[in-house]
Amino acid sequence: MMVEEQMIGSLAGRIQQELATLSRYSATEKGVTRLPFTKEAEDALVCLEKMMREAGLSTCRDGSGALHGFLPGKSDKLFIIGSHYDSVVEGGAYDGIAGVVCGIEIARHFSPNTLPFTLEIVAFNDEEGVRFGGGFLSSKALLGELKPAELKNYCDADGLSCYEAMQRSGYDPEKISEDAWSVENIVGFLEIHIEQGARLYQAGLPIGLVTGIVGMRRFDIELTGRADHAGTTPMNMRADALTAAAAFILTAQKAAKERAAPDVVATVGVCEVRPGTVNTVPASVHLTLDVRSLDAAVRDEVVAECFAALRKAAAENDLTVKTQEKLTVAPVKMDEMLMARLSEAMTEEDISYMALASGAGHDALPIARRLPAAMLFVPSRDGRSHCPEEYSEPEDFARAVQVAIHMLEDWSEAL
Ligand code: HGY
Numbered sequence: 001m002m003v004e005e006q007m008i009g010s011l012a013g014r015i016q017q018e019l020a021t022l023s024r025y026s027a028t029e030k031g032v033t034r035l036p037f038t039k040e041a042e043d044a045l046v047c048l049e050k051m052m053r054e055a056g057l058s059t060c061r062d063g064s065g066a067l068h069g070f071l072p073g074k075s076d077k078l079f080i081i082g083s084h085y086d087s088v089v090e091g092g093a094y095d096g097i098a099g100v101v102c103g104i105e106i107a108r109h110f111s112p113n114t115l116p117f118t119l120e121i122v123a124f125n126d127e128e129g130v131r132f133g134g135g136f137l138s139s140k141a142l143l144g145e146l147k148p149a150e151l152k153n154y155c156d157a158d159g160l161s162c163y164e165a166m167q168r169s170g171y172d173p174e175k176i177s178e179d180a181w182s183v184e185n186i187v188g189f190l191e192i193h194i195e196q197g198a199r200l201y202q203a204g205l206p207i208g209l210v211t212g213i214v215g216m217r218r219f220d221i222e223l224t225g226r227a228d229h230a231g232t233t234p235m236n237m238r239a240d241a242l243t244a245a246a247a248f249i250l251t252a253q254k255a256a257k258e259r260a261a262p263d264v265v266a267t268v269g270v271c272e273v274r275p276g277t278v279n280t281v282p283a284s285v286h287l288t289l290d291v292r293s294l295d296a297a298v299r300d301e302v303v304a305e306c307f308a309a310l311r312k313a314a315a316e317n318d319l320t321v322k323t324q325e326k327l328t329v330a331p332v333k334m335d336e337m338l339m340a341r342l343s344e345a346m347t348e349e350d351i352s353y354m355a356l357a358s359g360a361g362h363d364a365l366p367i368a369r370r371l372p373a374a375m376l377f378v379p380s381r382d383g384r385s386h387c388p389e390e391y392s393e394p395e396d397f398a399r400a401v402q403v404a405i406h407m408l409e410d411w412s413e414a415l
C-alpha cells in the first residue's frame with residue numbers, strides 16, 4: 001500500500017503541532033529542560049494525557065510517573081509503543097517525547113478491537129537519569145527491576161533523593177514496581193526515536209532500522225584533596241584534586257580513541273571543582289564517567305583503564321577517591337522477527353532505510369533484554385541532539401508512523 005503523500009503531509013503537520021505544544025513544558029527558555037518529578041514534567045504529562053484521550057485511548061499513570069494509553073484489541077496480549085517524556089538540561093524538543101507522540105498517532109489510526117492485541121502507548125519517566133544519576137526509571141520499574149530502597153541512593157544536585165522527590169510529587173516510592181508488566185503477556189515493543197547522530201542525515205535516508213544498542217556504565221566520582229593558598233603552597237606539598245581529575249579525563253578520552261571503533265565512547269560530562277576560586281588549590285572534584293560499547297568486554301576494559309589511571313594519580317597527589325556505579329546496562333540486539341516485519345513494511349511502502357546500531361541509550365535497552373523489542377530512527381539534522389539545535393523533519397516522523405501502522409496491519413491480516 002503506497003502511502004498518499006498528502007496523508008504524510010497532514011500527519012506531519014499534526015505531529016509538528018503536538019511537539020511544538022509539548023516543547024513549551026520546559027524549565028528553561030534555551031532548549032528544553034524537563035526533569036523528572038518537576039512541574040514542567042507534570043504539565044507535559046497532563047498534556048499527553050489529553051492527547052491520548054483525544055486519540056481514543058483510555059489512560060492511567062503508574063507508580064514511576066509513566067503514563068499509559070490503551071487501545072483494546074481482540075486479546076489481552078499487549079503490543080507496546082513508547083518512549084520517554086523527560087529531557088536533559090537545555091536539550092531538544094524531539095528526544096524521547098517525539099516517540100510518545102508517534103505512538104499516539106499510530107494508535108489513533110486503529111479502531112478498538114481490530115488489532116490482534118491491545119495497543120499500549122507509554123510515556124516513560126526519567127529515561128535520561130540526568131537529575132538523579134540513574135536512568136531508565138520507568139522502564140526498569142515496569143520490568144520489575146527496581147526496588148524502593150534503591151531510589152534513596154540516587155540524589156540530585158541539591159542532595160534530594162529520587163525517593164524524596166517522588167514523595168514531594170505525590171508518588172509513593174514504596175509502590176515503584178507495583179504496576180510492573182507481566183512480561184510473558186507482551187508480544188513486542190517498538191520505540192520510534194531520533195537518531196541523535198548524523199548517519200541517516202548524511203545518507204539522506206528518512207528512516208533507520210536499529211540492529212542493537214550499546215551497553216553503558218555510568219559512575220559518580222568524588223576526589224578529595226586539600227584546599228590551600230595558591231601562592232604560598234609549594235607544588236610538592238599540594239593535594240590538588242583537579243590534577244588527578246585531569247589525568248582521569250585524558251585517560252578516558254585516550255582509552256576510547258585507542259579502540260578506534262565508533263561505538264566505543266567515554267565521556268566525563270560533569271566536572272565540579274570546589275571551592276572553585278582562582279587562588280585556592282582545588283580541594284575536591286565531583287566527576288561523572290559514561291562509557292559505552294556494543295561489546296561489554298571492551299566497555300569494561302575502558303572503564304578499568306580509567307580507574308587505574310585515577311588510582312595512580314590520586315596516590316601521587318595524596319587524594320581520597322569515592323566512586324559510585326550509578327548505571328550498568330548490557331548491550332542488546334533488537335528482535336529479528338520485529339526487524340523483519342518492519343523491513344517488509346518499509347519495502348512495501350517503498351521507503352529506503354539504513355540498518356544501524358544505536359550509540360544512545362533508550363528505554364528499549366533494558367526492555368530488549370526481557371522481551372522482543374525494535375526501534376525505528378528518524379534523522380537528526382547535522383546529527384545534533386541533547387542541545388537546543390536538535391531538529392528532525394515532521395515528515396520523517398510521519399513516515400515512521402506509517403511504517404508502524406503498515407506493520408500492524410500486515411500482522412492483523414496474517415492472523
Ligand atoms: O544517554 C543517552 O544515551 C540517552 O539520551 N539517555
Ligand code: MN
Pocket residue numbers: 088095128386
Ligand atoms: Mn537523551
Ligand code: MN
Pocket residue numbers: 084095096127193361362
Ligand atoms: Mn532519548
